[in-house]
Amino acid sequence: MSNPDLLLTSAIDTLRPPPPARRWSKARILGVVLLSIWIAAGLGLIYYLFSAFSWAFYDRYAMKFVNGIWVTFQIVGISLVLGALLSIPVALGRLSKNKLIGGVAFGYSYLMRGTPLLAQTYLVYYGLGSFHQELQSIGLWWFFREAFNCVILIFTLNTAAYQAEILRGAIENVSKHQTEAGQALGLSKMVIFWKIILPQALITALRPYGNEIILMIKGSAIASLVTVFDLMGETRRAYSRSFDFQTYVWAAIMYLSVVETLRRVWNRFEAYLTRHLERDSD
């Protein structure tokens, strides 16, 4: 402790005025009140679930909920993958200089994004389903008979439109100079697109893609309104039989955990993939 520098710093520390005491300002009181309300609500929820719990309820519905989650994952997974495939031609169409192709792609994207998913689902499941005879004669009735297939079809078409816009925006975001540099090096169009433009575009598209997955998980609850027993469908069925409100609470907890987990994993994933880029701490 004979180091003179150390003595000096400790002297400065003692000379510095003490930090002002944290006062009970209006903001602090408000914060404590709000947080107490949340804590009380959380404790109330735990108490409610604890008191409402019964093994009979668990035995009857637990497996159904698990099946429901599985159906939800299926709907979201299949539609997202098929939609991603379909979004590539749509995005290229949106970027095309040809007026006709561009117009068709824009029209498709606007139709899908300008109307509610629920209205689209009803139109396909009930609307197309009413052409029962015609569909049978062209041999497509087996497909449209199942609500699950209709939901996959319309969710795919819907997410393809949104994903195409994400892709288009991301590709347009890549600087023109990148293409020009590729051309100057004598690279072919395909190589420039796949090796230079797309990798950079996909990095800016990561965040909107993550949001789209979350929107699809939440949006898939709509499938329950056309007799598909996804998580929401199982919840509604369980409620209509038991009139026990805890079914909705459990569904909320499950959806929230899935969405929050996915959001956090996706953030990590994005941070990992963009670790070579300088980013804001935000």
Added chain:
Amino acid sequence: MDNLATLLSFGPEGWADEIAYGTFITVSLALATLPLGLLIGFFLALGKKSKERAIQISADIYITIFRGLPELLTLFIVYFGIPIALNLLVHDLLGFDVIDVNSFLAGMMALGVVFSAYASEVFTSAFKGIDQGQYEGGQALGISSFNTMRLIILPQLIRLALPGLSNLWLILLKETALVSAIGLTDILRSSGIAARVSKELFLFFGIAFLIYLTLSIISSLGIVAIERWSKRGEGVR
């Protein structure tokens, strides 16, 4: 085609008046939800940028919950849950049951809280676009913090938040379709009734689809006009 003309006419034989009423309900629900969601969303954003940790955390909890729940589930929880909670309270205190929650009000609350969670993010990023010097300038001129917010920050904030908010408006307009599931006769429900009674399912669901499309187009045109108006002070480039 006579049949079609009758089906689509106003009056007792046709369904046009019912669907027009449904359109009115949809538009009024969206318009009623908008100010509620904007107001809550603005206060959430203020909470998020507050220096108090407790306020920040409270706002974050709210946003995480209502951004993560499916809108349909939020709607059902509000619609079925609030009467149960109210009845519990009222029953214990006063000893009688209250009526059901109005489905318009339930829709407004559910869509409003979801809208506010998303709007808070738009406002939060808009707040980041405003220089600290604007607050300090207000302080230096001796303007109260309330008036600094009202006269200096808010006008700039709205301009920065407009693109995000107009996007949220289009989403809100589409989400109102969910209230048909709790029995409110909006566009989708009234045309669904028409479809089932007349057995013309494709026709009437197609009409609902087209009405939503028209509302979206009208909104887009309105948004373009509002954005041009908001930029009128920026001069021609």
